[in-house]
Amino acid sequence: MKSNRKANTKATRTRSRNPEATRAALVGAAVELILRQGFAATSVGQICDEAGVTKGSFFHHFDSKDAIGRAAIEWWGDFGTNLYAEAWKDAERDPLEKIGRLFAIMEGFTEHENRVCTCVVGIMSQETAQSNDELRQFACRELERWSENVGALIASAKERHCPEATFDPVALAWHLNALWQGSMLIAKTLQDPSLIRRNLSLGREWLAGFFPDDVRSRLLSSSNLNSIQTPSPNP
Amino acid sequence: MKSNRKANTKATRTRSRNPEATRAALVGAAVELILRQGFAATSVGQICDEAGVTKGSFFHHFDSKDAIGRAAIEWWGDFGTNLYAEAWKDAERDPLEKIGRLFAIMEGFTEHENRVCTCVVGIMSQETAQSNDELRQFACRELERWSENVGALIASAKERHCPEATFDPVALAWHLNALWQGSMLIAKTLQDPSLIRRNLSLGREWLAGFFPDDVRSRLLSSSNLNSIQTPSPNP
DNA sequence: GCGATAAAACCGACCGGTTGGTATGTAAAG
């Protein structure tokens, strides 16, 4: 199980130090281990082994275990934002269509084989929200980032298609956030990723119901088949 | 922070052994601590302190830490089932009304002061689903119990009000399960229980949308104001 | 270009404390 410490010495024989790469390796290992077994159950020794680095080096880059927890949350948040960015770029496109692409991306994310669909932010939230206020705030920030982005998307779709409607776009975004997090949690326990897809599909139809009949298809059309290929967090 | 070990020796001076009470105290302490700080972060020493029992006694009642984890999941599952039983008893009542009462109970559960609305099953799922198959199965069983019960309720409501409709009652139940779990998770991180109530309200309206207009009010009517008072898990 | 030098990157042994779990003893219950 021990990883080979020579990962950065391969082929090119760089034989060089690379603090940024080391830091990235540590964060990557932490993300991987958190996804697999949770934060509390992961020791810094394990992170070091997985990253091919010693403990001395670890504590040179991070003050504490909590510190790498924060870094893992941030890394995951950025990873997700980049992933979703594909959906809301393109200023021309109809925001409803963008939301459809967002759903397609999420659906695509459930289809990685050999990798259960889980979320660092959800895991860290569950484990630390009540016992470590600093980590709680970091997780909170990422949850808010998601809901704000999706809320803004829904708001602009509303503005374009039914500005007179009374629903609250941000509230709908939080609803979807909870559905997404809860679906990942339950699918992990049932060992059945298809549950996420069914729930996302229901969520998509639910959201479409808030918009006029004639534009709903723009949200419902983009399937996950021709969707953007979602990258795996750690190659 | 140390609890007084004399909890069972108070006043009455029972001075007697009571294995069932000891076991219950241990499970109660475990549930409490899991809700507060998670399973991995909870040590058996802590559980013993909180229960006013020594370690020797703990390992007389439970083979391992995992064993009390299983007991905690089961206890919580039974606690929840008893809580919800209020909703689906009464064979006479319209099942749609029962579902309304179910929502009212869940909403009531978010309103305990000094106690964040969390779920042992959700916490254990998050922490152990991928690293401990036995605990995963226990959590799985409780999630299934919830969805089966709620699914049966929705199915009988469908049977009565719109047997020709095409929706899948069990799929809707899983959707609500995910919404419920995800809402508790996010509300804990945002430290804002009102998010759960907003999401439950949206969920209620969503579910009502599957039934004919003239009966929807039976699902939407029962508010959380006059609802059944939900007990706190550990008095 | 070139050494000199200091700072940054990294190593691995080590520390006190805590962990889940055990061995043994004792007292109450039946």
Place this chain on the structure above:
DNA sequence: CTTTACATACCAACCGGTCGGTTTTATCGC
């Protein structure tokens, strides 16, 4: 007088974190 329920003392393994030392790399006078 045996069985069950609990207490006490203890253990090896592991935890997060420290520390002194070594190697690499960036900087700078020359």
